[in-house]
Amino acid sequence: MRDFVTDGSVSALCDELARLVRAPIWLRDQSGEVIVPEWSESEDGEGAGHPWSIINEAAGRARAFALVGRSEAECEEPTPIPLRIRAGLLGSIVICMPRDMDAGRAETIRRALGLLASSVCDVCEAQWSLRQRVRELDALYRLSGMLSPRQGAGAAAPGAEADRMLEAALDLAIEVIGVDAGSIAVIEEGRETPVIRASRGLSRQWATDTETLSRGGVLRQAALRGEIVRVEDLLRDPRIEAQERIRAEGLASLLSTGLLDQGVPIGLIRLYTRRPRLFTQAEGELLRAIAEHAAAAVTTARLRRLREQDEAVKRQVRLAASVQRRMLPRTTPQVPPFDVAAHYAPSFDLGGDFYDFLELGGHLGILVGDVAGKGVPAALLMSSVRASLRAHAQDVYHIGDVLKRVNRALVRDTLDNEFVTLWYGVADPVTLRLTYCAAGHDWPLLARVPRDRAITERDCERLTADGMALGIDPTQEYPLGVKQLAPRDVLVAWTDGLHDATDFEGRKFGGTRLRRALVDLLAREPEASAARVVDHVLAEVRQFSGLSGRTDDITIVALRVGER
Numbered sequence: 015m016r017d018f019v020t021d022g023s024v025s026a027l028c029d030e031l032a033r034l035v036r037a038p039i040w041l042r043d044q045s046g047e048v049i050v051p052e053w054s055e056s057e058d059g060e061g062a063g064h065p066w067s068i069i070n071e072a073a074g075r076a077r078a079f080a081l082v083g084r085s086e087a088e089c090e091e092p093t094p095i096p097l098r099i100r101a102g103l104l105g106s107i108v109i110c111m112p113r114d115m116d117a118g119r120a121e122t123i124r125r126a127l128g129l130l131a132s133s134v135c136d137v138c139e140a141q142w143s144l145r146q147r148v149r150e151l152d153a154l155y156r157l158s159g160m161l162s163p164r165q166g167a168g169a170a171a172p173g174a175e176a177d178r179m180l181e182a183a184l185d186l187a188i189e190v191i192g193v194d195a196g197s198i199a200v201i202e203e204g205r206e207t208p209v210i211r212a213s214r215g216l217s218r219q220w221a222t223d224t225e226t227l228s229r230g231g232v233l234r235q236a237a238l239r240g241e242i243v244r245v246e247d248l249l250r251d252p253r254i255e256a257q258e259r260i261r262a263e264g265l266a267s268l269l270s271t272g273l274l275d276q277g278v279p280i281g282l283i284r285l286y287t288r289r290p291r292l293f294t295q296a297e298g299e300l301l302r303a304i305a306e307h308a309a310a311a312v313t314t315a316r317l318r319r320l321r322e323q324d325e326a327v328k329r330q331v332r333l334a335a336s337v338q339r340r341m342l343p344r345t346t347p348q349v350p351p352f353d354v355a356a357h358y359a360p361s362f363d364l365g366g367d368f369y370d371f372l373e374l375g376g377h378l379g380i381l382v383g384d385v386a387g388k389g390v391p392a393a394l395l396m397s398s399v400r401a402s403l404r405a406h407a408q409d410v411y412h413i414g415d416v417l418k419r420v421n422r423a424l425v426r427d428t429l430d431n432e433f434v435t436l437w438y439g440v441a442d443p444v445t446l447r448l449t450y451c452a453a454g455h456d457w458p459l460l461a462r463v464p465r466d467r468a469i470t471e472r473d474c475e476r477l478t479a480d481g482m483a484l485g486i487d488p489t490q491e492y493p494l495g496v497k498q499l500a501p502r503d504v505l506v507a508w509t510d511g512l513h514d515a516t517d518f519e520g521r522k523f524g525g526t527r528l529r530r531a532l533v534d535l536l537a538r539e540p541e542a543s544a545a546r547v548v549d550h551v552l553a554e555v556r557q558f559s560g561l562s563g564r565t566d567d568i569t570i571v572a573l574r575v576g577e578r
Contacts, residue, residue, distance in 0.1 A: 015043045015097060015105035018138040022065035026051040027130070028107060029081060035123050038078035038089060038110045044103055048074020079110070088112055093124070095131045099139040100294075107131050147409050149190050150300050155405050155423070176200075176315030180212040183308040184283065188214055191297050193285040195265070197221060200273070200281035200312060208234075208281055215286070220263050227260065228253045233270065238279035242298035243270040247290040267291040271302050273309035280312055310397065317390075347371045349378040349443050351501070351576035355544035357552060360567045366392030367509045367567035368400055372407050374440060379407060382571050383436040384455065384509040386483075391432075399424065399434050399484070413438050414451050417484065417492040421453070424485035433485035437507050439477075446499040446575060451492040454483030458507035459525075460497065461532055468537045474529050477505075502540070503575040504547060506532060511568040512551070515559045523558050544572040 025041045029051060032039040041049045052067040069077070079086060089110035097104040107127055111120050180198045188196050195215025199208030213221040226234050232253055237243045245251050245268040248260045265286045273281035283305050346354050356369050366387055372379030381403060385392045402423055406416045417438060424434065437458060439450035450458075457476040463469050481492040499505075508528075515523040531554040535542055542550070548570055555568070 015041065015049060015138075018104065018141055022049075022051045024134055025049045025066055031127075031130075032078060032082050036082050036084070037112055037115070037123065038075070038082055038084060039127070040074050040078040040108050041105065042071065042074070042094070042108050043068070043105045046071045048077075049105075050074060050077060078108075084110075084112060086110070088114070095124075095127050097131055097135055097138070099135055099142055101142050104135075104138060107134075146296060150296075150303070150405075152190070155402060175318065176312055177211055179311035179315065180308060183304055183311065184212045184214055187283065187285060187301060187304045191269070191285060191293075191301065193269070194288045196283065196285040198273070198281060198283045198308060201279065208238075211281075217263060220259070223259070225256065225259075227256045227268075229255050233268075234282065237270045237282045237284075238272045240272050240274050240277075240279075240302075242295075242302060243268065244293045244298060245269075246292045264288050267293070269293045269298065269301055271298070271305050273305050273312060275309050275313050280309055283308060307401075314394070342368065343371050347373055347378060349373065349376075349441075351578055352378055352441060352443060353544045353574040353576055354378070354380070354572065355548045356569070356571040357548050358567070358569045359552075366396050367511065367569040368396045369569050369571050370400060370404070372404065374407065376443065378441045378443065378573075379413075380439045380441070380507065380571060380573065381436065382455065382458075382507045382509060382569060383434055384511075384567070384569070385434050386432060395428065395432060395434070398427075403436075403438075412494070413440055413449060414492040414494050417451050417453055417481070418490070421484045421486075421490055421492075422488050425488040428485050433483045435483045435510075437479075439505075439507075441499065441573065446501075448477075448497045448499050448505075450477060450479060450495045450497070451481060452479035452495075453481045453490075453492060456508060456510055456513065458505055459529060459532065460499075461504040461506070461536060462500065463502040463504060463536050463540050465502070469533055469540070470537075471529055471533050474533065499575050501575050501577045504532070504536065504542075504544075505573040505575075506547065506551070507571045509567060509569040512555060512570055515555050515568070517558055518560060523555055527554070527558065542574075544574040547572040547574065 028039045028041050043049055047068050048071055049066055050069060051065065075092075079089075089112050092108045092110050094106035094108045096106045107130065109123070109127055111123070115123075180200070184196055184198050187193075197210045197214070197216060198212040199210045201208050207224050209224075210221045227248070228234065233243050233245070245254070248254050248265055248268055249257055254260065266289050267287040268284060269286075270282060270284040272279050273283065283301065285301065342358060343356070346356070354371065356371075358367060358369060360367065366385030368381070368383050368385075370379075370381040372381070381400075383396070383399065385396045385399065387395075399420065402420050403416065406419050407413075410416045410419065417436065424432075434453070435455040436453040437450065437455040438452075439448055439458075441448045457478050460475050460477055461469065462473045462475075464473065477495060477497060479493060479495040482490045506528075512528065513522060513524055528551065531551050532547065535547065535550045539546065551570060551572075552568075
């Protein structure tokens with residue numbers, strides 16, 4: 015409880031309630047010690063010093079009885095009201111009900127204390143959750159920086175670079191999850207057994223031993239399938255058969271999961287404690303996020319090695335493209351009444367465009383972005399920006415603040431010629447209110463589809479919003495736009511590759527043709543789905559361009575507001 019006590023208000027409130035009802039009440043920590051308000055006075059009479067202190071239970075109990083002028087013989091046995099959150103038991107509020115108190119009044123006091131305990135738990139739960147999210151956000155952001163190109167970074171050998179990334183990921187996992195030891199093993203090409211490439215807090219004998227801990231290697235296989243493996247006590251778990259090795263190493267608990275690339279296992283990460291510990295689901299999910307970034311680091315390092323040692327460029331690009339495809343949404347979200355669809359087509363095997371869908375407490379977030387440049391550098395920067403956007407969007411309510419934070423990070427971590435244009439909107443499925451910001455990106459098109467007549471180009475409007483591209487000016491502000499959507503509306507967002515698609519005479523497809531293509535479709539098919547809108551626009555672009563070929567990535571996202 016003392017971890018959440020800041021101003022002593024809870025213990026002070028217990029004292030005031032005790033005086034009010036003339037019953038001993040005190041605040042007890044999980045260890046059994048009592049938290050009491052304790053104020054020191056400065057020379058001018060203002061409060062100063064520590065607002066609370068810890069005393070032993072006997073002293074705390076005696077203080078509570080003395081505070082209300084009662085003896086223990088006058089009261090019933092203490093009744094503790096537990097203070098419990100997901101992290102565990104924090105302590106309790108204890109009351110000794112006077113024997114001469116009316117039963118109805120006593121019950122009312124118990125209910126009131128129960129409500130007080132519930133309120134205290136809500137506040138502590140919120141603080142604990144915030145600490146967890148801040149810790150996870152920091153971990154994910156630091157990991158995303160591993161894949162972002164840094165100015166002045168040395169040209170280390172691919173193998174050394176991969177080991178450095180794995181060691182950094184392992185150190186971060188040990189730090190944020192709070193364990194005693196760990197390792198990351200990688201399946202090398204041509205081998206089936208993972209080889210430890212990073213190790214902390216483990217003996218050399220343990221790190222080089224390839225024998226499995228469990229019977230038949232069931233735990234290793236589960237981790238390599240991407241499952242989160244949690245073992246509270248290795249010496250008592252029936253699946254474990256290497257108790258002597260574990261006892262000699264001094265290990266007690268295990269948390270593990272696999273490093274996967276497109277569902278294919280490429281390694282695994284294991285964390286250990288030296289005392290039995292029950293890992294939470296949140297800790298398992300955080301380890302999985304770290305493993306995903308470690309897998310991306312391994313894949314990226316392998317691409318570098320192939321590029322330097324082999325002239326098979328296609329093989330290099332396929333590996334990097336697999337990392338990028340993993341960053342794009344695998345499915346479209348189901349957030350009625352919204353119907354969404356998207357298409358991404360890079361000009362080369364790797365591209366700098368990206369889109370994403372975020373489910374934000376029932377709201378739908380839509381991201382469409384374009385990284386300056388093409389190929390491997392743009393793809394790596396894209397993955398870093400996407401990870402940073404996702405991490406900030408889960409914790410920051412105002413979308414303009416999300417873009418400001420990502421922008422400051424990009425300015426700090428990228429070169430002068432590296433920047434990103436972005437459009438970010440959040441739609442409320444209940445009120446149909448759309449809030450959005452743009453960072454140097456093309457303004458989306460909103461088509462209002464009438465019920466009583468065919469749509470015309472006058473029924474279309476651009477959602478204007480000002481804001482400089484991300485990664486240029488650290489002081490840039492991103493004004494918020496608001497639009498009230500209605501049933502039957504169609505919103506289309508895209509990257510500049512669609513506008514800039516050219517025919518054989520060098521003419522661009524442009525905004526006018528895009529608007530006309532959308533209106534023509536909705537005039538013929540007023541109920542066209544989002545997927546139908548995307549397919550039609552792309553078909554118009556392909557017909558216009560013919561065989562002239564793409565010179566830029568093309569990304570398009572459509573949102574259709576359904577009938578209620």
